[in-house]
Amino acid sequence: MNKVIKIAGAGISGLSSAIFLKKFGFLPEIYEIKSSVGYRFKGDFQGFENWSSDKDIIDILKDLELDINFNFIPSYTFKVCSPKRNLKTFESKERPFYYLIQRGFKEGYLDYSLYKQVENLNIPVYFNCKNLPKDIKIFATGPNKASAIILGINFDTDYKDINLMICDNNIAPKGYAYLLIVNGKGTIATAFKKNNNNPNVYLENSIELCKSLFNLKIYNQVKFGSFGSFSDENIFEKDNKLYIGEAAGLQDFLFGFGLRYAILSGYLAARSICENTSYTNLAKKMFSNSIKASLVNRFLYERLDNSKYEFLINKLSYQKDLIHFLRKRYKFNLKRRILYPIAKKILL
Numbered sequence: 001m002n003k004v005i006k007i008a009g010a011g012i013s014g015l016s017s018a019i020f021l022k023k024f025g026f027l028p029e030i031y032e033i034k035s036s037v038g039y040r041f042k043g044d045f046q047g048f049e050n051w052s053s054d055k056d057i058i059d060i061l062k063d064l065e066l067d068i069n070f071n072f073i074p075s076y077t078f079k080v081c082s083p084k085r086n087l088k089t090f091e092s093k094e095r096p097f098y099y100l101i102q103r104g105f106k107e108g109y110l111d112y113s114l115y116k117q118v119e120n121l122n123i124p125v126y127f128n129c130k131n132l133p134k135d136i137k138i139f140a141t142g143p144n145k146a147s148a149i150i151l152g153i154n155f156d157t158d159y160k161d162i163n164l165m166i167c168d169n170n171i172a173p174k175g176y177a178y179l180l181i182v183n184g185k186g187t188i189a190t191a192f193k194k195n196n197n198n199p200n201v202y203l204e205n206s207i208e209l210c211k212s213l214f215n216l217k218i219y220n221q222v223k224f225g226s227f228g229s230f231s232d233e234n235i236f237e238k239d240n241k242l243y244i245g246e247a248a249g250l251q252d253f254l255f256g257f258g259l260r261y262a263i264l265s266g267y268l269a270a271r272s273i274c275e276n277t278s279y280t281n282l283a284k285k286m287f288s289n290s291i292k293a294s295l296v297n298r299f300l301y302e303r304l305d306n307s308k309y310e311f312l313i314n315k316l317s318y319q320k321d322l323i324h325f326l327r328k329r330y331k332f333n334l335k336r337r338i339l340y341p342i343a344k345k346i347l348l
């Protein structure tokens with residue numbers, strides 16, 4: 001049996017699958033096109049979404065024996081700003097809505113921390129790799145088409161910690177903007193569906209809104225921009241190669257969360273190689289229903305104009321247990337099964 005497993009891409013999914021493969025007794029090698037890991041991220045705050053599974057995401061990762069050697073901040077509360085600038089606060093008593101992590105190559109950040117695990121396991125990572133070896137087994141090369149655009153800034157501030165989501169089609173058409181501040185470090189970003197307008201205007205509007213809402217002072221701002229891809233026709237395997245993370249189109253349709261998919265698909269690919277079982281079957285079993293449910297969620301979300309956002313945010317603010325409400329929306333239940341073919345036809 002060939003124990004050397006070559007992986008293209010040293011992102012979240014590629015690093016994770018290498019860690020699991022090594023623990024299963026294989027000899028993974030990673031080939032990365034950039035000069036370091038986390039190249040497209042500069043300390044941006046991102047959230048490990050924690051409602052789509054019955055179990056807490058950090059417990060899931062611990063059960064897989066992944067070292068949780070990165071900083072993660074539980075968020076039990078967040079605010080939502082409506083188009084009319086009403087602020088509602090949502091709280092979860094049961095468990096965090098999400099865990100905030102930072103992305104990029106710095107101690108404590110997710111990409112750096114996974115890379116350190118890879119380094120400690122003596123897994124070779126070949127950077128600046130322009131020509132991939134022919135016998136790559138796992139493709140972990142991230143997004144390949146822009147379904148959604150994300151523009152943002154990272155900055156320093158003296159404002160207190162806050163988690164804010166903004167729903168307003170003038171600021172993030174069919175998407176959302178957000179402001180996250182932890183210990184004087186902040187991210188403002190707007191994530192929206194690709195359209196023909198100038199995307200920078202959405203970012204400028206998001207920044208201006210955050211400044212005016214909280215009298216926010218922003219220092220040392222650094223801009224970032226990226227895109228995400230998702231698909232329900234997930235290609236998990238082709239020509240005997242395995243595709244993981246966003247390379248397989250794995251991302252939540254509604255809000256673009258891809259971190260949990262990246263790590264878990266990395267694990268499943270490693271497991272399928274170790275057990276000589278079908279990765280496609282394992283991945284479909286774990287992901288298909290939640291991806292399909294999230295497609296229906298996006299379909300419903302895209303029906304909302306600003307007045308419906310206003311109504312919905314107000315209505316949800318009376319929900320006692322929003323995390324429970326969200327979890328239900330990720331079950332592929334009868335309603336979602338009925339709506340799914342329509343959502344698919346219209347959105348994809």
Ligand SMILES: Cc1cc2nc3c(=O)[nH]c(=O)nc-3n(C[C@H](O)[C@H](O)[C@H](O)COP(=O)(O)OP(=O)(O)OC[C@H]3O[C@@H](n4cnc5c(N)ncnc54)[C@H](O)[C@@H]3O)c2cc1C
Pocket residue numbers: 008009010011012013014031032033034037038039044045046047048049129132140141142143150151189225226227228244245246247251256257258259260262
């Ligand atoms: C601005 C932004 C905010 C986001 N916020 C969230 C969030 O809050 N929560 C969440 O869950 N998800 C979020 N996501 C999505 C999440 O970041 C991705 O789903 C996740 O990083 C995907 O991991 P991956 O390993 O598939 O891809 P990546 O992390 O993108 O890694 C791919 C790697 O492959 C390398 N590569 C590419 N092509 C080649 C090649 N030809 N050869 C070799 N190497 C190659 C790249 O350089 C990169 O290092 C966000 C995404 C963006 C852009």
